[in-house]
Amino acid sequence: MNTLVVDQVSKIYGEGDQQVKALDQVSLEVASDELLLLMGPSGSGKTTLLTISGALLRPTDGSIQVGGSELTKLDDKELSKFRNDKIGFVFQAVNLIPFLTARENLLVVRSLGGGKVDAGAKKRAEELLDELGLGSKGDNLPSQLSGGQQQRVAIGRALMNEPAMLLIDEPTSALDSELGRQVMELIRDEVKNRDIAGIVVTHDERVLDFGDRIVEMVDGKIT
Numbered sequence: 001m002n003t004l005v006v007d008q009v010s011k012i013y014g015e016g017d018q019q020v021k022a023l024d025q026v027s028l029e030v031a032s033d034e035l036l037l038l039m040g041p042s043g044s045g046k047t048t049l050l051t052i053s054g055a056l057l058r059p060t061d062g063s064i065q066v067g068g069s070e071l072t073k074l075d076d077k078e079l080s081k082f083r084n085d086k087i088g089f090v091f092q093a094v095n096l097i098p099f100l101t102a103r104e105n106l107l108v109v110r111s112l113g114g115g116k117v118d119a120g121a122k123k124r125a126e127e128l129l130d131e132l133g134l135g136s137k138g139d140n141l142p143s144q145l146s147g148g149q150q151q152r153v154a155i156g157r158a159l160m161n162e163p164a165m166l167l168i169d170e171p172t173s174a175l176d177s178e179l180g181r182q183v184m185e186l187i188r189d190e191v192k193n194r195d196i197a198g199i200v201v202t203h204d205e206r207v208l209d210f211g212d213r214i215v216e217m218v219d220g221k222i223t
């Protein structure tokens with residue numbers, strides 16, 4: 001249903017002799033209900049692949065389909081709607097809204113997506129905070145949370161609108177083993193229970209058993 005198909009995608013940053021080929025004809029398919037772990041050294045193109053799959057960046061070449069729609073054919077406005085409606089994205093650098101509490105950071109994406117902050121939304125936010133081990137932190141501002149806690153709020157925010165695809169850059173690097181597993185379990189449950197495609201970029205050997213498949217990137221190519 002919401003399968004992700006990446007077909008012969010290349011990405012070149014910069015111009016002239018400043019050019020960097022971040023992705024070199026990458027092809028990859030992630031089934032709906034599949035959790036893919038993406039590994040590989042720093043600079044190998046993992047974040048670029050995630051960003052292009054999440055419609056935040058256009059490829060230089062190739063095609064991307066999500067649930068059958070071709071992303072490269074959408075104009076900027078359609079792309080931004082697609083992103084808001086369909087994608088749950090967690091960046092490496094957590095970007096919470098600093099003047100909103102943890103709970104409000106979750107609820108605000110409901111209104112941004114055009115939805116209502118009703119009892120259902122509040123229940124979802126509360127459940128996500130609980131499952132992320134943040135049940136008692138709902139009223140805290142980001143500045144009153146540790147790095148790992150902020151990262152978990154960002155994961156809750158990505159899940160809030162029940163996305164059709166989940167793209168997460170290094171969710172467990174700042175977490176101890178138990179929390180890391182708890183967070184991966186939540187991500188895995190979300191992928192399996194709601195039949196969505198998920199990609200998690202990770203270097204964390206401790207969470208490898210949560211993935212259905214592991215793909216490694218080197219120098220902009222899948223090995």
Ligand SMILES: Nc1ncnc2c1ncn2[C@@H]1O[C@H](COP(=O)(O)OP(=O)(O)O)[C@@H](O)[C@H]1O
Nearest residue numbers: 013014020022041042043044045046047048049
């Ligand atoms: N916005 C950008 N402008 C220019 N080069 C970039 C940009 N983003 C990434 N790169 C380069 O593209 C390559 C792949 O980067 P990235 O996708 O961030 O890899 P990874 O996430 O695996 O560390 C690297 O050589 C990086 O320096």
Ligand SMILES: [Mg+2]
Nearest residue numbers: 046047092169
């Ligand atoms: Mg990266």
